[in-house]
Amino acid sequence: MGKEKVGFWVVGVLVLVLILGSSAASDDRQQRWRKAMMSGETMGSSMLINRAPSSIVLPLHGNVYPTGFYNVTLNIGQPSKPYFLDVDTGSDLTWLQCDVPNARCREAPHPYYKPSNNLVPWKDPICQSLHTDGDQRRETPDKCHYKVEYADGGSSLGVLVRDAFNLNFTSEKHQSPLLALGLCGYGQDFGETYHPIDGVLGLGRGKSSIVSQLSSVGLVRNVIGHCLSARGGGFLFFGDDLYDSSRVAWTPMKHYSPGFAELTFDGKATGFKNLLVAFDSGASYTYLNSQVYEGLISLMKRELSTKPLRQALDDQTLPLCWKGPKPFKSIRDVRKYFKNFALSFTNDGKSKTQLEFSPEAFLIVSTKGNACLGILNGTEVGLNDLNVIGDISMQDRVVIYDNEKQLIGWAPGNCDRLPKSKSFIM
Ligand SMILES: *[C@@H]1O[C@H](CO)[C@@H](O)[C@H](O)[C@H]1NC(C)=O
Ligand SMILES: *[C@@H]1O[C@H](CO)[C@@H](O)[C@H](O)[C@H]1NC(C)=O
Numbered sequence: 001m002g003k004e005k006v007g008f009w010v011v012g013v014l015v016l017v018l019i020l021g022s023s024a025a026s027d028d029r030q031q032r033w034r035k036a037m038m039s040g041e042t043m044g045s046s047m048l049i050n051r052a053p054s055s056i057v058l059p060l061h062g063n064v065y066p067t068g069f070y071n072v073t074l075n076i077g078q079p080s081k082p083y084f085l086d087v088d089t090g091s092d093l094t095w096l097q098c099d100v101p102n103a104r105c106r107e108a109p110h111p112y113y114k115p116s117n118n119l120v121p122w123k124d125p126i127c128q129s130l131h132t133d134g135d136q137r138r139e140t141p142d143k144c145h146y147k148v149e150y151a152d153g154g155s156s157l158g159v160l161v162r163d164a165f166n167l168n169f170t171s172e173k174h175q176s177p178l179l180a181l182g183l184c185g186y187g188q189d190f191g192e193t194y195h196p197i198d199g200v201l202g203l204g205r206g207k208s209s210i211v212s213q214l215s216s217v218g219l220v221r222n223v224i225g226h227c228l229s230a231r232g233g234g235f236l237f238f239g240d241d242l243y244d245s246s247r248v249a250w251t252p253m254k255h256y257s258p259g260f261a262e263l264t265f266d267g268k269a270t271g272f273k274n275l276l277v278a279f280d281s282g283a284s285y286t287y288l289n290s291q292v293y294e295g296l297i298s299l300m301k302r303e304l305s306t307k308p309l310r311q312a313l314d315d316q317t318l319p320l321c322w323k324g325p326k327p328f329k330s331i332r333d334v335r336k337y338f339k340n341f342a343l344s345f346t347n348d349g350k351s352k353t354q355l356e357f358s359p360e361a362f363l364i365v366s367t368k369g370n371a372c373l374g375i376l377n378g379t380e381v382g383l384n385d386l387n388v389i390g391d392i393s394m395q396d397r398v399v400i401y402d403n404e405k406q407l408i409g410w411a412p413g414n415c416d417r418l419p420k421s422k423s424f425i426m
């Protein structure tokens with residue numbers, strides 16, 4: 001245990017509460033903010049009409065277990081240097097550990113980024129988007145301070161700079177747009193769950209996110225997708241020309257949340273309804289609020305009571321592990337003992353979209369050969385009512401966040417091969 005990480009959802013919960021119905025005043029403020037964002041996005045997309053559609057595909061490395069996260073290599077700087085970044089759809093800002101005096105940095109796979117004279121001033125719209133509550137220090141107009149905090153206790157504190165991101169497009173173009181990123185000039189705290197990494201790639205919906213920045217300069221549509229392979233690795237993409245939209249199960253999203261769902265177990269209703277659900281690639285495992293978590297475990301235990309599995313109390317890999325007649329080698333050995341369950345999302349009261357959880361989407365086989373439940377108690381880590389779909393439940397499917405159409409979609413996918421052209425995945 002200990003390697004899982006929840007992304008930005010401490011802040012995410014607040015934003016969701018604001019968006020999904022609260023006081024009229026905060027609703028209003030949120031609406032205005034969203035409108036401003038959307039008009040920006042519309043401008044971005046009309047600029048694209050005359051361009052050949054293009055996407056960026058980035059290979060991913062890592063796995064849910066035992067590594068606990070996925071990383072992507074980005075080439076940044078002039079001349080560019082490679083950096084390994086943790087992929088996090090739960091937060092916006094991309095940042096790197098850096099080489100400045102007194103920075104509190106951690107061990108990293110590459111030499112720290114060396115800043116040159118490329119500070120983003122505080123009046124820059126990207127800086128403003130990070131300081132919606134007016135906390136920007138105006139006494140330093142030449143700089144933009146930022147602070148991001150993650151639900152696992154980690155944080156990064158520093159200033160924004162602009163530098164070249166070296167990117168290959170599927171149209172075979174090669175470009176190096178200047179994009180804003182954070183530098184931890186003042187240091188960061190990785191919380192309990194540190195793994196050696198050069199920084200974080202933030203893929204949230206905010207203006208500071210790399211894909212929002214790429215779309216605002218007209219290079220790709222404001223769409224991101226990922227395909228995490230159950231065998232490790234996979235890929236990430238920006239842009240909308242790599243998949244056949246008609247084969248994706250779409251549902252409206254708010255802040256990367258497909259909204260409210262109902263839990264079904266083995267195809268039957270469980271009585272758990274109106275569950276607020278969000279996707280977060282920065283979380284290795286899936287989190288359910290304590291009521292649903294307990295409900296699901298008791299349904300599983302009832303199902304297992306007639307099977308030759310015993311709880312493995314000596315296995316600390318995850319809170320709940322089961323031992324079989326002999327050690328399991330892979331999920332294939334255990335899948336017959338477990339039933340599928342599903343989250344069913346209602347689209348504006350009309351149709352329903354299902355997110356099915358087969359055993360591969362909620363179990364891992366530990367190094368001790370036991371089957372461990374990759375669904376954790378969200379209440380315990382402070383997620384309150386929010387349920388978070390983590391990497392384990394997104395494996396071997398393409399998950400697409402279309403920030404222009406405000407839709408989130410998923411479809412079964414082959415995540416083992418990098419896509420080269422349209423309609424690769426399904
Ligand atoms: C990140 O990915 C690279 C390959 O691009 C791999 O060599 C490296 O081990 C990964 N880093 C971690 C911490 O897993
Ligand atoms: C872009 O593609 C070229 C040629 O295929 C390759 O040599 C280069 O490493 C790629 N650059 C990045 C940043 O992936």
Ligand SMILES: *[C@@H]1O[C@H](CO)[C@@H](O)[C@H](O)[C@H]1NC(C)=O
Pocket residue numbers: 290293294377379380
């Ligand atoms: C889940 O976490 C909450 C809060 O810490 C706790 O009260 C509850 O007992 C936990 N449930 C289980 C099954 O561990």
